[in-house]
Amino acid sequence: MKHTKLSAATALAFGSALVLSACAPAGPASNDGGSSSAANGGSSSAANGGSSAAEGGSASGGAGEVTTGENGQKLTAPVDGPGLADLGDVQTEDGSIAYSVGADEFLSYNGLQENTYTTYNSAVVDRLFSSFWYYGTDGTLLPNEEFGTYEKISDDPLTVKYTIAEDAKWSDGTPVTAADYIVQWAVDNPTVQNPEGEADPETGDKPPLFETISTEFGKRVPEAPEGDPKGKEFTITYEEPYADWEILVSTALPAHVIAKGADMELDALVEAAKAKDVAALKPAAEFWNNGWDFSPGELPEQDMIPSMGPYRIKDGSWQAGNSITLEANPEYWGTPAATKELVIKFAAPETHVQALQNKELDVIEPQATIDTVSQLDGLGDQVNVQKGDEMTWEHLDFNRGEGSVFADSPELREAFALCVPRQQIVDNLIKPINPDAQVLNAREVFPFQDNYQEVVDAAYPKELDQPNPEKAKQLVEQSGVDKPVVRLGYQAGNQRRTETVALIKSECDKAGFDIQDANSQVFFKEVMPAGDYDVALFAWAGSGQKASGANIYQSDGQQNQQSYSNKTVDEAWDKLSTSLDEKEQLEQTKAIEKALWEDFQAIPLYAHPGVLAHQADLANVRATSVQTGALWNVEQWKRVAE
Structure with missing residues (x-):
């Protein structure tokens, strides 16, 4: 992420x-x-x-x-x-x-x-x-x-x-x-x-x-x-x-x-x-x-760290490198905490499943992988496992900056979008964790939200439902670039993303691309800021805000790292963010999504599977x-x- x-x-x-x-x-x-x-x-x-x-x-x-x-x-x-x-x-x-x-x-x-x-x-x-x-x-x-x-x-x-x-x-x-x-x-x-x-x-x-x-x-x-x-x-x-x-x-x-x-x-x-x-x-x-x-x-005295919530920090409970304990706030005016103490442990994520089995932890949110879910299912009736979509979504972002093969080539961006096997990625990597998972066809709304289908119907090009390597190959040829190299970058150490890149390579190489796995331990820190990639694979965590996406998609957005610029998108975000009318907000969301798809600004993949x-x-x-x-x-x- x-x-x-x-x-x-x-x-x-x-x-x-x-x-x-x-x-x-x-x-x-x-x-x-x-x-x-x-x-x-x-x-x-x-x-x-x-x-x-x-x-x-x-x-x-x-x-x-x-x-x-x-x-x-x-x-x-x-x-x-x-x-x-x-x-x-x-x-x-x-x-x-x-x-x-x-x-x-x-x-x-x-x-x-x-x-x-x-x-x-x-x-x-x-x-x-x-x-x-x-x-x-x-x-x-x-x-x-x-x-x-x-x-x-x-x-x-x-x-x-x-x-x-x-x-x-x-x-x-x-x-x-x-x-x-x-x-x-x-x-x-x-x-x-x-x-x-x-x-x-x-x-x-x-x-x-x-x-x-x-x-x-x-x-x-x-x-x-x-x-x-x-x-x-x-x-x-x-x-x-x-x-x-x-x-x-x-x-x-x-x-x-x-x-x-x-x-x-x-x-x-x-x-x-x-x-x-x-x-x-x-x-x-x-x-x-x-x-x-x-x-x-x-920790200082309680009067320097007061609480106005159901818990407060328990005196003397912070064990460096181990845990800190919260206790029910005796001055809380609202519905009191149901359990007296909450212990927040500082434990490496790879130890969480074992700690749950050993009853050293009571609640965990592990990395949602096939192996992790299998381990949890193996614990049987000792634990309850909940699965579902999160408002965090995986996507592929084109680098439009100088030096990227996609900088000045709408043909190559469309060709890449047509060869990415989105359904296969979801079927192979996400459905084993969340059987109800589906390909994500929007950026600002999620499949479990009321307006999702209305937005998708208005904005999404349905030809992207399945890869079309033949049309993609024609577009590559039209671009005039011989076997374009695509450095597909992501933060190293993520098996699911490694497998995603392998699936993309298997399809997009057929269309004439040369997909290269460009994972790096310093992808976010050094590679992305330097623009040393062609496509970035990562996730945005949605917030539920209505106007927050402007920071990513508007030309001057602080989080617009891909040098993306579209006047229609800029104006639609301005209208959305300054409107109090929910119908108007929805119409501008449709306009934004449609323009982003027409530009192939990025390729959404799926909402992340959550495991609790x-x-x-x-x-x-x-x-x-x-x-x-x-x-x-x-x-x-x-x-x-x-």
């Missing part, structure tokens, strides 16, 4: 919504791209909201009974949708549940920096924060009314009112208030720049004062949130309509702790934030950037297609009698 601009294994952490930037790209750490991230995480600790919406699956029976869902997992409440189950009157039970996302160490309470925004770090910090919304298992956006509510009160200008729950508070007893969001707005503001930083040679802009990974909040909302900083309500006004307005605001870091770390009064910090006063904010930025970064095994396995005595563990991964509803997990 691939991640740009951020760290190698990124997660969509808890923070300000558009941290899920773009079609959050999947990072190379997981290699198969089969985990859920920007390489894994999710937008929002909103996954911790105990809303009354029902969870995905099907079951019968009342709360407290143990029933069986559609994937065979145990459930303690009936479920009828993609959201959190209503578990009724939850009492936290003693015990612990162990989970691992990988071997990397916990880094920081602040998971919104370039060096801390990782899958591994957000597995911990996402549990500590609540949000106004969360993603259901199918990518549906759902409200988290235990934390608060939001309401669009005007379309022109777009204005949204937020109300934080009256009893929402940090675990140190400090109320969650508008002050937290006013300061977060300043943190996420591209105009709050570091005067001592080196200016961008093209724009002249200095780097942000706060080393945040997202500046969308400040970019879209030019003036600070309005409302009493000590109160529970605030309102934001957009400069122009924005399709993803519902997810722009999610959660915030504690303003009172930032003030304390900066040796400032909270009132003074809030006023400086409102005014975007760089000089006054400098001490706050110094703390924000550095004050929450820890040495392995060392857990001990059979755990209830309410629910697989999800979105980037939050298994932990999206961890506060509902509990042990039941087998």
Whole structure:
């Protein structure tokens, strides 16, 4: 999986919504791209909201009974949708549940920096924060009314009112208030720049004062949130309509702790934030950037790392190189965690299946390969295995930059698209893991989403359903290039991609190409930035955002690494991102997909198969297609009698 601009294994952490930037790209750490991230995480600790919406699956029976869902997992409440189950009157039970996302160490309470925004770090910090919304298992956006509510009160200008729950508070007893969001707005503001930083040679802009990974909040909302900083309500006004307005605001870091770390009064910090006063904010930025970064095994006092989620970090629990333990937050006002402790273990992915068998881990999300699924199936009734599609998708991207055989040849791009055996790739490599898998014929919608077929019918050229080596060969001849060499690059160490390249070579060489397996250990770090490839094979992790793909497909998109440019696509993205009309958004999605196919911008292959396995005595563990991964509803997990 691939991640740009951020760290190698990124997660969509808890923070300000558009941290899920773009079609959050999947990072190379997981290699198969089969985990859920920007390489894994999710937008929002909103996954911790105990809303009354029902969870995905099907079951019968009342709360407290143990029933069986559609994937065979145990459930303690009936479920009828993609959201959190209503578990009724939850009492936290003693015990612990162990989970691992990988071997990397916990880094920081602040998971919104370039060096801390990782899958591994957000597995911990996402549990500590609540949000106004969360993603259901199918990518549906759902409200988290235990934390608060939001309401669009005007379309022109777009204005949204937020109300934080009256009893929402940090675990140190400090109320969650508008002050937290006013300061977060300043943190996420591209105009709050570091005067001592080196200016961008093209724009002249200095780097942000706060080393945040997202500046969308400040970019879209030019003036600070309005409302009493000590109160529970605030309102934001957009400069122009924005399709993803519902997810722009999610959660915030504690303003009172930032003030304390900066040796400032909270009132003074809030006023400086409102005014975007760089000089006054400098001490706050110094703390924000550095004050929450820890040495392995060392934690500050609880009042420096407060929680407003169902869990908090347990004192003295961080064992460097081994694990960190979260415990139920005694000050949490919402539905309490069902199990007292969650142990996040730092364990290498290749050890996870064995650790599950040995009951050293209770829940795992292993690399989705045929061998892994076979091993899990071999554990029999000891474990439950859930399989399904994820919002992470595999694709082939043409390099249109100088030096690539595809740079100035639409004939060769079409020829390559016609010879890639997409159905065979899915049949051989994906269906043994997920029998319901199908070839993906779009980029912005997935087969399990309502509008998928409508978009495909409007945009997809059906002649690509099966390889056509004869037509491809004719196009190669028309191109005037004799036996064009195609360096098919990807991150080394991924057997599924190696086999994908072999299948492509077997078909496309018949059409006159010379396909070369150009995998590299430094593909994302060195090869792709240098443009030393012709086709890139990797994955993007979809976020559920409506306008995020613009960052990949627009001519000036920060994640447009293939030098792709199309005026029709640029204009359609502009229309989509500034429209609040869902019908208009759908029509622009069709226009974008159609133009991308006509240009053969890239070749989608499949949605990644997801695999989730857990001990059979755990209830309410629910697989999800979105980037939050298994932990999206961890506060509902509990042990039941087998």
